Amino acid sequence: MKKIAVNTLGCKNNQIESSIIKEDFTSIGYEVVGFSDVADIYIINTCSVTEKSDKTAKYFIRQAKRANPKAKIIVTGCYAQVAAQELEQIDYVDLVLGNVEKHKMLDYLKYIEQENKVHVRDIMEHRVFDFDKFASHSGRTRSFLKIQDGCNNRCTYCIIPYARGKSRSNKPENIISEINNLTAKGFKEVVITGIHLGQWGLDFEPGQSLYNLINKIETINNLKRYRIGSLNPTEFDDELINTLANSEKLCRHLHISLQSANNDILKAMQRGYSVEMYIDLIHKLKAIMPDLAIGCDIIVGFPGETDDMFEQTYENLKQLPISYLHVFSYSRRKGTPAYDMPNQVPHKAKKQRNKILTELAAQKSMDFKQGFINKEMEILIEKSRDKSTGWLKGLTGNYITVLLDAQSDLINETVKVKIIDVSGDNLISQVV
Numbered sequence: 001m002k003k004i005a006v007n008t009l010g011c012k013n014n015q016i017e018s019s020i021i022k023e024d025f026t027s028i029g030y031e032v033v034g035f036s037d038v039a040d041i042y043i044i045n046t047c048s049v050t051e052k053s054d055k056t057a058k059y060f061i062r063q064a065k066r067a068n069p070k071a072k073i074i075v076t077g078c079y080a081q082v083a084a085q086e087l088e089q090i091d092y093v094d095l096v097l098g099n100v101e102k103h104k105m106l107d108y109l110k111y112i113e114q115e116n117k118v119h120v121r122d123i124m125e126h127r128v129f130d131f132d133k134f135a136s137h138s139g140r141t142r143s144f145l146k147i148q149d150g151c152n153n154r155c156t157y158c159i160i161p162y163a164r165g166k167s168r169s170n171k172p173e174n175i176i177s178e179i180n181n182l183t184a185k186g187f188k189e190v191v192i193t194g195i196h197l198g199q200w201g202l203d204f205e206p207g208q209s210l211y212n213l214i215n216k217i218e219t220i221n222n223l224k225r226y227r228i229g230s231l232n233p234t235e236f237d238d239e240l241i242n243t244l245a246n247s248e249k250l251c252r253h254l255h256i257s258l259q260s261a262n263n264d265i266l267k268a269m270q271r272g273y274s275v276e277m278y279i280d281l282i283h284k285l286k287a288i289m290p291d292l293a294i295g296c297d298i299i300v301g302f303p304g305e306t307d308d309m310f311e312q313t314y315e316n317l318k319q320l321p322i323s324y325l326h327v328f329s330y331s332r333r334k335g336t337p338a339y340d341m342p343n344q345v346p347h348k349a350k351k352q353r354n355k356i357l358t359e360l361a362a363q364k365s366m367d368f369k370q371g372f373i374n375k376e377m378e379i380l381i382e383k384s385r386d387k388s389t390g391w392l393k394g395l396t397g398n399y400i401t402v403l404l405d406a407q408s409d410l411i412n413e414t415v416k417v418k419i420i421d422v423s424g425d426n427l428i429s430q431v432v
């Protein structure tokens with residue numbers, strides 16, 4: 001039996017797309033093996049958010065060549081989309097496929113032995129969400145569902161719109177039928193994702209909003225719970241907030257990108273909102289949903305960020321009732337406006353600021369978790385057990401991992417537990 005190995009870099013959408021690629025190859029008789037195993041075909045589904053992600057892609061291309069010099073190597077994803085020529089120069093790369101072509105990868109195998117190995121269309125011209133498969137089905141309790149691709153924004157540090165194209169939405173009827181398909185397969189939770197989820201439906205005639213779709217998802221009887229991926233603060237209106245607050249099924253977890261808590265930097269990033277607007281939104285959401293987990297992304301060291309501006313970001317974040325922070329150091333990306341901006345911040349300062357916010361993030365996360373000691377919570381038990389304790393691992397609606405010393409018959413079930421302690425990143429519980 002022929003073997004295939006897939007290495008995936010980057011976001012949830014790339015993870016979903018790789019699981020679909022594996023399904024496609026399995027359907028024509030390939031066996032999926034680990035990336036360090038010997039395979040006939042190696043696929044690297046790349047990311048290009050930072051210079052580092054490009055380097056990582058090249059590292060895995062070399063690793064594949066070492067693992068089996070006779071194998072065929074296919075490179076796809078965002079790095080392939082924005083820098084196909086660079087990959088074309090690597091003579092042991094056999095096929096370079098863009099972000100649209102990756103969905104029809106089996107159709108491109110015939111080109112592997114041919115002269116022209118680059119098949120990357122101009123993604124800016126691509127206007128339809130034409131993927132008949134858009135959910136991960138493999139071995140987990142939660143399925144990830146990609147309902148949107150591309151982004152119409154132009155944040156000055158971001159390469160994604162050039163790699164993923166304009167915002168394109170999957171039809172609501174396809175999404176609803178896939179969710180019914182997933183619940184019939186026993187999935188208890190569905191995670192709704194996209195490259196810019198909040199732009200779902202804007203490309204329809206007439207346009208629709210995420211609010212319209214969520215109202216439809218709420219009517220799916222067999223669906224136990226769903227989670228929505230990252231949103232921008234500008235995408236919250238009272239309709240959406242009230243629907244989220246009144247939902248029986250929506251997990252109490254929102255990821256709302258902030259990127260900086262200083263207005264001059266937000267302006268230079270072209271994020272389209274102010275710190276004050278973000279702070280008001282967070283307080284409004286927490287007032288309506290006190291147990292809501294709110295996470296956000298922050299970039300430190302954006303060009304022009306002075307010590308005072310960073311200090312302001314730190315102080316604003318310290319005051320905000322958020323549950324976790326993802327901290328990134330600004331990475332200069334060729335092809336983005338910020339690449340040519342003056343006052344690039346020295347690496348040492350970026351590192352220092354990243355350390356300070358990462359410490360704040362750990363404190364925020366611990367404070368949030370400690371707030372649930374002696375409380376009862378519902379958790380969805382995952383398939384894999386916790387490596388260090390061997391206990392069952394479950395996830396709360398508000399995105400906390402909870403350990404439980406119990407039998408495996410609870411796997412893929414939602415269980416009511418009482419939180420008795422915090423241990424590292426996890427909560428410790430007992431069944432009530």
Ligand code: SF4
Nearest residue numbers: 151153154155158160
């Ligand atoms: S919203 Fe901004 S950061 Fe997010 S994908 Fe679009 S351009 Fe990039």
